[in-house]
Amino acid sequence: MLAENREERDAANMADAANMAEQETHGSGAVAAAKERDPTLDPMYYNQWWTILSLPMTKTKGKALLRELLSGLTVSLAQVPEAVAFSFTAGLDPIIGLQAAWIMGLITALFGGAPGMVSGATGAIAVVLPAFVEENGVGYVFIAVFLMGIIQIIIGLVGGAKLIKFVGHPIMLGFCNGLAIVIGIAQLHSFKLPRYCPVDCDTPTYDWNECVYVDPEVGSTTELPYKCEMYTTGATAGFQAFETVATMAVVFFLPRLTLAFPASLAGIIVGTVIEFAIVRTSGYQTPTVGEIASVKGFFPIPIWVDDRYEADVPSLGDGETWSKCLPISATMAVIGLVESLMTLQLVGQITGRKPVPSKEVYAQGSANIITGMFGGMGGCAMIGQSLINVSQNRARTRISTTFSGFFLLIIILVAYPAINLVPMASLAGVMFMVVIGTFEWHSLPIIVASLLPQKLRSHPRLNWARKIKRSDVIIICLVTAVAVAANLAYAVASGVVFAALVFAWDQADLLEVNSVESRELMEGAANGFAEDDAEENGGAATDSNANSVDLKKERLDEVDEEIMRLDPAQVKVYQVKGALFFASAQRFVSLFHPQHDPDTVVLYLDQAVLSDYSALSALNSVSHLYAVLGKRLLLRKVTDHSLRSIRKAGHLIYTYDKNKSAKVNENELLSMSLAPSWDAIMPDAAGYDSDSNESEETGESSGGREAEPNFKASV
Secondary structure (H helix, E strand, O other), X not given: XXXXXXXXXXXXXXHHHHHHXXXXXXXXXXXXXXXXXXXXXXXXXXHOOOHHHHHHHHOOOOHHHHHHXXXXXXXXXXXXXXXXXXXXXXXXXXXXXXXXXHHHHHHHHHOOOOOOOOEEOOHHHHOOOHHXXXXXXXXXXXXXXHHHHHHHHHHHHXXXXXXHHHOOHHHHHHHHHHHHHHHHHHHHHHHEEEEXXXXXXXXXXXXXXXXXXXXXXXXXXXXXXXXXXXXXXXXXXXXXXXXXXXXXXXXXXXXXXXXXXXXXHHHHHHHHHHHHHHHHHHOOOOOEHHXXXXXXXXXXXXXXXXXXXXXXOOOOOOHHHHHHHHHHHHHHHHHHHHHHHHHHHHHHHHHOOOOOHHHHHHHHHHHHHHHHHOOOOOOEEOHHHHHHHXXXXXXXXHHHXXXXXXXXXXXXXXXXXXXXXXXXXXXXXXXXXXXXXXOOOOHHHHHHHHHOOHHHHOOOOXXXXXXXXXXXXXXXXXXXXXXXXXXXXXXXXXXXXXHHHHHHHHHHHHOEEEEEOHHHHHHHHHHHHHHHHHHHOOOOOOHHHHHHHHHHHHHHHHHOHHHHOOOHHHEEEEEEEEEEOOOOHHHHHHOOOHHHOOOEEEEEEEEEXXXXXXXXXXXXXXXXXXXXXXXXEEEEOOOHHHHHHHHHOHHHHEEOOHHHHOOOOHHHOOEEEEOOOHHXXXXXXXXXXXXXXXXXXXXXXXXXXXXXXXXXXXX
């Protein structure tokens, strides 16, 4: 149905475009009329943040619009149990997670978030909050979320969204696995009974039998000042396990029967029915949401004027507030953006739309600022709910995510008494299914196969052709372990750093410096030209190919005319292949032996890249080794990238004759003489006069300036 609607829309658009082309001679009125009938013909339409306001009237109609609205309702219902569960994971009241869910979803949709991508309260944010909440209180959480949004906006302004390209697939696997484990561990809290006791739980005189249940709204009393928690035992523990398993079974099997009803909501309903129809009629009971932290729905107002939070909210002008909140805010900002941008890539693959990371960063940051101001726990994009929205429900616009936020607000204001009846064990069941869906199970056989020796992997009974580099396996395990031991931000950072070190190590080993005959080098290049031209013409040799090869070879002859006039016994040519940078610079220098080389040495750099200042310094060092022996080092065929690096480092590396170079096409640089001016510091260095040599080669002086040992270039 969606494909048919798309085909009809495309046909209509093509007809309008044709009419526009035919009527252009009549002025711009026809064009404006066509765009008014269907604004999607206007390319600027897709760049407006208010697109959602006109979308229902133009791009989706009838069944498509109904599908978007129903998808929004489904997502909002599914978010309720997850938001409540994430609140308990963070150590906060359920209403704080629910407020974050609808505000994040609505604001990201209105402020340019990716169409179809759902945002709300998430486990990635929740798992880093418990210790902070326990130490500082809920007021500091709101300020931390507010600053989190500001940090995300700053990251977007400086182009930080592009850094997601450094998060490789092994890091993503480790991130998902670590997040799943952390969320799973946090659910163990749901199997504890909260009680208020006369003595602290850690004292030797502590007796659980003296502790009693007190309504969450009342809290501690003078007689019972301490709150303690203990895992359930006996029949209560058995009933909790039964509710958890039943909820998980419904969430797992219902989508295989129908997608018309949210599986997580159905699981919650089944768990609640079991609690009140079976458990409590049997004389037992398990903890419910209302018994742990009663939910009361209300429309949020700014925390600074809200009587519920005003006393707990610290001042932004206090330095202590910033010192406490900035670290956790930066951590949440990074975690939120990593998960959001990962989700953005997945949603883009399903919808076929090119992701715009910068817009998503701004939308997420704006949503978190407003969420913090109105008493929410913050959040980011939700991978599971987003996939349900765009994959199962086939939503493609911001209508679904916008109305999801509205529907969720209505649920909070109207249906909160029903939320208080939900058993904690049933919420845990929903979250365990989130854990199962988040964990990348296919990474386990990959890890095992990569650690096995070749004989076992190739065994006929195993035949595990799934091996990846062991360094990638280490990255997966490292990110997972750090996520569990510390937090997800540190996990991603450690994975990126380790991956960068491995890449630098591998690239350093790939650097090659080979000695070749100059004539042999030229013939190989000419043959390479012939092969390239043949490939461009379907593999067939033609007269034009031959002419092209002759022209390019003639150019090579002109380029190397100086070298070819020299006696082969007096010149040696080195072909440099690979990246020359900080990790390979020392090895590069060690590969040369000036005492065994002739008076002229040529480096061919057409297959090499000078990546950083270490590369330029390495060339300087090699030049020095030859200069002190009165020998000359020449560069040939420097690539554009490397040439730019050399040119930008001008006063640091060599004297560059800008007036002369302006007359030369630098993309066709023929040679560069790396003859350092050692006279300034080594007057007796083998009687070598760099200025005179350069003058002889170019016919004029380079006009070098006095400085530290530097290169002098001639073109």
